[in-house]
Amino acid sequence: MGENTKAIECPRCGFSNPAGASYCGRCKAPLGAQPAIARAGEVTEQDTEPFLPGPLQIGDIFHNRYKVVKLLGSGGMGMVHQVHDPMTRTEYALKLIRPELLNSERAV
Numbered sequence: 001m002g003e004n005t006k007a008i009e010c011p012r013c014g015f016s017n018p019a020g021a022s023y024c025g026r027c028k029a030p031l032g033a034q035p036a037i038a039r040a041g042e043v044t045e046q047d048t049e050p051f052l053p054g055p056l057q058i059g060d061i062f063h064n065r066y067k068v069v070k071l072l073g074s075g076g077m078g079m080v081h082q083v084h085d086p087m088t089r090t091e092y093a094l095k096l097i098r099p100e101l102l103n104s105e106r107a108v
Contacts, residue, residue: 011064056081056096066094077101
């Protein structure tokens with residue numbers, strides 16, 4: 001019973017959050033598993049602001065897990081990066097859609 005009431009430490013800023021919190025109360029970083037897909041109309045610029053301070057750079061860590069290896073390409077919808085997941089030792093392509101397009105059903 002005591003395990004369910006433990007505070008959750010934010011992996012980004014170290015803030016102590018109440019048990020069951022989904023996002024950090026200080027920096028708004030996700031705590032625990034988050035949905036992999038954002039549907040049009042569900043994401044606001046305020047939601048993306050703490051996570052997208054600017055373009056990703058080689059060596060950056062995305063979502064506290066994926067290390068950016070290189071830029072594969074960019075275009076009107078966003079950028080695609082090669083990332084490495086150290087947990088699975090696998091390379092993936094990570095596509096970041098421009099925040100201004102996230103609420104466009106036509107774009108997403």
